[in-house]
Amino acid sequence: MSVGARKRIVILGGGFGGVYTAKYLEKEIGSRDDFEITLINKENYFVFQPMLPEVISGSIGLLDTVSPIRRLLPKTSLHVRELESVDLESRTVVTSPGFRPHSHMIGYDYLVIALGNVTDFRGLRGLPEHAMPFKNLADALYLRNHVIRALEEAAIERDDPVLREQLLTFVVAGGGFSGVEVAAELNDFVRGVARSYRGIDPKELRVILVHSQDRILPEVSEKLALFAQKLLGKRGVELRLNTRLEAATGEEAVIAGGERIPTRTLVSTVPSSPHPIIEGMDLPKGKNGRLIADLQLQVKGTDHIWAMGDCALIPDPAGSGFCPPTAQHAIRQAKTAAHNIVAAIRGGERKTFDFKGLGKMGALGRHSAVADIMGINVSGFLAWWMWRSIYLMKLPGWGRRLKVASSWTLDLLLPADLVELKLASSNSISQEHFEPGEEVFHQGDLGDRIYIIVNGEAEVVREDDGREMLLARLGAGEYFGEMALLSQTTRSATVRCTAPMDALSLHKREFGLLTTYLPDLKESLTHVMERRSESNEQKFKKVGGD
Known part of the structure; x- marks a missing residue:
């Protein structure tokens, strides 16, 4: 007013x-x-979006892509x-x-x-819970930390080959400029730092780009797009064209048609x-x-x-x-x-x-890019040099330009950093999605969370002497996983999803605080646990008698 x-x-x-x-x-x-x-x-900063993918690889500093709005706009009242x-x-x-x-x-x-x-992940099963967007500095920093953590875990994982494959597979959905640039930087980064991990063979690394059309980069000419596809393929990026991401879990990317790609890292730049x-x-x-x-x-x-x-x-x-x-x-x-x-x-x-x-440009990672400048197609090193030169001059402020130019120069001489910044804990309560046939946890696993079903169904089964017995079927509003937390033991049974299921999960640390300060809650959960244990034992005796 x-x-x-x-x-x-x-x-x-x-x-x-x-x-x-x-x-x-x-x-x-x-x-x-x-x-x-x-x-x-x-946020109180302006993001120079074209350079954001370079935060993943550390080609530029974490703050080099952002500028404080208050300094850019001294006469404007900013409300964060x-x-x-x-x-x-x-x-x-x-x-x-x-x-x-x-x-x-x-x-x-x-x-x-x-x-x-x-x-916008609405309507796509599991993507709101398990897919990582890529829109701002927080997204880029989270992805970088997540990738480093996955590499650290994979380097010491020897007992579970499936988990190891998931940790070393990185999936990017969306073949426009944003998705291609993320996939290119991610591929360069993981393959470049793999030599620092004695426990990782670079041949185990997979970077997969999923795109729903018959070629990537629909924004540019077919010639430039095909150049980009050939270059990415040569550098180890797997292209899945005419393929649509349908759903996701914490362990898989589900492709339309039923294919499941084992991964713990899913980045989606679409839909918006x-x-x-x-x-x-x-x-x-x-x-x-x-x-x-x-x-x-x-x-x-x-x-x-x-x-x-x-x-x-x-x-x-x-x-x-x-x-x-x-x-x-x-x-x-x-x-x-x-x-x-x-x-x-x-x-x-x-x-x-x-x-x-004036044209369009897209980076393809290590010293390569594609560009359409005033109708003239340019690719390779020259396009990459033009990309960096033009965007460097478009950065707001000479101080920011100097920082980025310095980072780029040092990146040519020094290896990428491998520092994982653990800025905040995300282990408390979260929403997760599971697909039919997927195990929420397996018998013998360590108990680390309790789950509450929001929608969907699951079954509880127990293995004994090579036989599998159904103990219970669970639906919306029911919870499970409390036994291992209350008794501080391993999981006594396997919980397997039988229909697409969303569940809330509470980490054992927060669960412990609740049961400590709310003794009535602990007593109620203990009673339920005892009833379930007694029921399970009776079922086993009946099966043994048969």
């Missing part, structure tokens, strides 16, 4: 579209000071909060609570929606959809729920709302559909939107978006 005579412009999102809109608006404030800018983002809702009628934005649990409301006169896309907040907005939407905007970047049917970037459908000035969701388009859209917002406040002629794109 207006503060006196000043108008308030609220920008949602801190990606290319949001940050550059604020940047161009700051240039327009001048001495008139007739509007203020507020930007809402869940999650978005809760947007009320279009009252023109207010509600964000998540901070240290105090109360609502945080921000009024606006003009709204800019630049929320980008989010990886606009931010969930946009779904709740009563605004015109087109394909995949993206907002419909005109060439002035104004949302159709409104006079005070603008949209840009991945979350908006903006007509291509060349007349061929809509603008692609690229950084170069978002930056130019931001400039047009900023000019038109100022024109709405002060009066004046508005501009239309008129940018046809």
Whole structure:
């Protein structure tokens, strides 16, 4: 809402579209000071997305791809909060609570929606629980730490060949620029550091790229895509084309058609959809729920709302559909939107978006890339050199450019770091997905968690003298795994999934705290355990008698 005579412009999102809109608006404030800018983002930094995959391999420093928004936008009020809702009628934005649990409301006169896309795993069994997205610095850092941990575990795993195979198999779903760059960097990293692990044979490593179309990189020409496929294949990446990821568990990637790839590392860059907040907005939407905007970047049917970037459908000035969701388009859209917002406040002629794109580039790992520059195809080392040179100059700030250039130089001379940063514990409570036939745990395993079935079914079986006996069938709302935790022994039976199942699992440390401070809960669980044990023994005696 207006503060006196000043108008308030609220920008949602801190990606290319949001940050550059604020940047161009700051240039327009001048001495008139007739509007203020507020930007809402869940992080206090701007991510230079094209370089994010290099965090995996450590080619650049962990913080080299990010810039503090406050330093980029000194005249903008930054709110580091999650978005809760947007009320279009009252023109207010509600964000998540901070240290105090109360609502945080921000009024606006003009709204800019630049929320980008989010990886959307809805409807895909097990992907929300077990697939890793790749959208921001936290995702990149988590993946890097996870991969190093998998290598550390595999180096000392000698007893379980299946587990060893899972640890040394890395699956990436999605063959667009993001998926290909992640697969390329991941492949270079694991194969490069394998020589540091005496217990790992590089021949055991598998990096698999799953893509639903007949070639990767649909954004570029067939010639460049085929070059990329040949190069990745030569470097050890397995390509699964015309193949769709259907489901996932903590131990497998399930491919449409039934094939199961044993893996403990699944990265999925697809599918994506606009931010969930946009779904709740009563605004015109087109394909995949993206907002419909005109060439002035104004949302159709409104006079005070603008949209840009991945979350908006903006007509291509060349007349061929809509603008692609690229950084170069978002930056130019931001400039047009900023000019038109100022024109709405002060009066004046508005501009239309008129940018046809300069080309596309994608890195393929070690000293290779593909590029389409103004219709000219370039591949190999020259494309890689162009990729690095162009993106280096596009980084915000000379200090950031100097850091990245230094990191790249040192990367040519020094081996990759193998430091695993254990920033936080994730062993407490989590949701897991299991496919039919998969064992949640096996008889004789160490007891480390208790499970509560959310939906689906499982059976409890016990082996004795080579015979397998069914002890129980479990369904939604029932729990299992408490016996080994309460008696501090190994698992007395195997629990096997019989239908797609989602379950909550609680780590034994938190389970121990609950039973220590809630004695009634422990007593109740102990009674259930005793009844189950007695029932199981009776079944065994009956089978023995037969």
